Amino acid sequence: MEMEKWAAGRRMALILVLLCCVFGGDAYDVLDPTGNITISWDFQEIKVLVSLHNYQLYRHVEDPGWRLSWFWAGDEVIYDTTGAEATEQGNCSLFVGAHSCEKHPVMVDLARGVPYARQVDHCCRGGVLSSLTQNSEAATSAFLMHVGNFKSSSDGIPQKPFNFSLGVPGYRCSNATMVAPTRTRIGKHRHVQALMTWQATCFYSQTAVGPFRACCVSLPTFYSRTIVECPHCTCGACPAGTSTAPQCQDAEIRCTGHMCPIRVHWHVKKSYTEYWRVKLSINNFNRFKNYSDWNIVVQHPSLQELTQVFSFAYEPLVQRGTINDTGLFWGLPRFNQMLPQDGTVQTEVLLRKGKDFSFSGGWALPRKIYFDGSECAMPPPDDFPQLPSSSPVQRFSGGHRWLASGAVLVLGLLLT
Numbered sequence: 001m002e003m004e005k006w007a008a009g010r011r012m013a014l015i016l017v018l019l020c021c022v023f024g025g026d027a028y029d030v031l032d033p034t035g036n037i038t039i040s041w042d043f044q045e046i047k048v049l050v051s052l053h054n055y056q057l058y059r060h061v062e063d064p065g066w067r068l069s070w071f072w073a074g075d076e077v078i079y080d081t082t083g084a085e086a087t088e089q090g091n092c093s094l095f096v097g098a099h100s101c102e103k104h105p106v107m108v109d110l111a112r113g114v115p116y117a118r119q120v121d122h123c124c125r126g127g128v129l130s131s132l133t134q135n136s137e138a139a140t141s142a143f144l145m146h147v148g149n150f151k152s153s154s155d156g157i158p159q160k161p162f163n164f165s166l167g168v169p170g171y172r173c174s175n176a177t178m179v180a181p182t183r184t185r186i187g188k189h190r191h192v193q194a195l196m197t198w199q200a201t202c203f204y205s206q207t208a209v210g211p212f213r214a215c216c217v218s219l220p221t222f223y224s225r226t227i228v229e230c231p232h233c234t235c236g237a238c239p240a241g242t243s244t245a246p247q248c249q250d251a252e253i254r255c256t257g258h259m260c261p262i263r264v265h266w267h268v269k270k271s272y273t274e275y276w277r278v279k280l281s282i283n284n285f286n287r288f289k290n291y292s293d294w295n296i297v298v299q300h301p302s303l304q305e306l307t308q309v310f311s312f313a314y315e316p317l318v319q320r321g322t323i324n325d326t327g328l329f330w331g332l333p334r335f336n337q338m339l340p341q342d343g344t345v346q347t348e349v350l351l352r353k354g355k356d357f358s359f360s361g362g363w364a365l366p367r368k369i370y371f372d373g374s375e376c377a378m379p380p381p382d383d384f385p386q387l388p389s390s391s392p393v394q395r396f397s398g399g400h401r402w403l404a405s406g407a408v409l410v411l412g413l414l415l416t
């Protein structure tokens with residue numbers, strides 16, 4: 001009886017930890033503490049070079065790409081641009097022929113393959129920004145603007161614009177501040193420097209995206225008959241009827257118990273003497289969306305013993321802090337870099353059994369998974385598949401299992 005009460009209390013505590021991690025998180029990300037997107041304005045002779053640097057280890061900006069906007073503080077106009085364009089010209093009656101006279105210009109990157117004359121370095125990829133880990137070269141976007149003042153129709157330094165937005169869900173940006181002018185190396189010995197540089201910084205926060213998740217994790221294992229499915233209705237309101245309800249048939253996302261566009265399957269597939277094997281599959285239940293440059297972050301202590309990855313690229317996410325059990329998987333070019341609409345990508349990974357290894361207490365299951373930078377909902381630890389009690393691979397007793405959950409609890413507290 002006492003034991004039951006204690007277990008129930010512990011369960012409650014775990015639920016609270018889960019709730020606080022799901023809904024209480026702010027912009028601080030333990031897996032990428034300094035991750036940000038920096039917007040720089042480098043003033044050159046008569047033009048401004050605007051660059052977006054994605055300094056995030058694993059978050060990227062996907063199609064349809066960034067839509068960078070701000071408010072002009074004065075009477076600025078954009079005479080012309082290279083590498084990007086404003087979505088609206090606005091009222092240019094006082095400056096006929098200007099590119100945009102909007103008080104709140106929204107700039108979009110040009111598409112791939114525009115004529116060379118309209119390009120600058122790092123432009124023209126449709127607003128897509130790679131993560132730093134996947135491709136540091138493609139983690140920067142840039143365009144040039146020629147800005148002047150509406151009233152005086154003179155070139156010169158505009159007043160500092162404010163209220164920057166990336167136009168990508170989940171990001172909030174600071175206002176611009178003056179920083180040391182950007183220095184750029186030209187050739188071997190020479191540096192050139194901007195006349196002046198302004199910077200604004202944008203941070204991602206999962207809470208800014210809304211209450212629903214975008215993905216969930218299911219956990220089949222070879223040692224249990226129960227496939228632990230994604231939590232019910234994780235990613236949206238469940239349809240009123242059954243799976244054949246009409247609103248579900250026409251919906252963009254396939255009708256499932258979890259209603260998530262993405263499900264990640266972590267399948268503990270096989271045990272060998274010194275190794276174990278996981279089959280990792282990602283299902284796209286969205287019938288009208290291709291994820292062209294998908295990635296997943298996995299947190300599991302065994303990733304330090306990762307021996308072989310069969311058909312994804314992999315790079316550990318090395319942290320400055322204490323967590324170094326995290327890695328990034330993504331697709332291989334021309335093979336599975338795109339997760340197709342209504343489709344699947346999958347791989348198998350081989351991990352060495354380290355000294356802490358166990359199939360017991362859910363140890364072999366991932367601690368956290370993120371798809372395209374957004375944290376996936378995990379089934380609650382109480383639902384984790386159990387080893388059959390007669391299994392020879394079992395190493396811990398039931399009491400130890402609670403110890404393991406306690407460790408998860410402590411970890412959860414440390415991470416919040």
Ligand SMILES: *[C@@H]1O[C@H](CO)[C@@H](O)[C@H](O)[C@H]1NC(C)=O
Pocket residue numbers: 034035036037038055201
């Ligand atoms: C943004 O990231 C860069 C690179 O990691 C870092 O140097 C910079 O301090 C960060 N900016 C802020 C405001 O945290």
Ligand SMILES: *[C@@H]1O[C@H](CO)[C@@H](O)[C@H](O)[C@H]1NC(C)=O
Pocket residue numbers: 091092093094
């Ligand atoms: C455009 O701006 C000019 C000058 O401010 C103003 O006189 C004119 O009414 C505006 N036109 C429209 C359609 O708003």
Ligand SMILES: *[C@@H]1O[C@H](CO)[C@@H](O)[C@H](O)[C@H]1NC(C)=O
Pocket residue numbers: 071163
């Ligand atoms: C700028 O953002 C602040 C809040 O961040 C808001 O109160 C203000 O109205 C915005 N300014 C404009 C011109 O939209």
Ligand SMILES: *[C@@H]1O[C@H](CO)[C@@H](O)[C@H](O)[C@H]1NC(C)=O
Pocket residue numbers: 162163173174175
């Ligand atoms: C940026 O500046 C504007 C105008 O001064 C202000 O309304 C807004 O709150 C500021 N935004 C932030 C994030 O500080």
Ligand SMILES: *[C@@H]1O[C@H](CO)[C@@H](O)[C@H](O)[C@H]1NC(C)=O
Pocket residue numbers: 288289290340341
């Ligand atoms: C997704 O990719 C497939 C194959 O390339 C293509 O036929 C389909 O139109 C794409 N879907 C969308 C929504 O772009």
Ligand SMILES: *[C@@H]1O[C@H](CO)[C@@H](O)[C@H](O)[C@H]1NC(C)=O
Pocket residue numbers: 304324
């Ligand atoms: C990760 O951290 C552990 C313990 O702090 C250490 O033993 C291990 O060498 C580290 N691994 C890497 C790849 O940094």
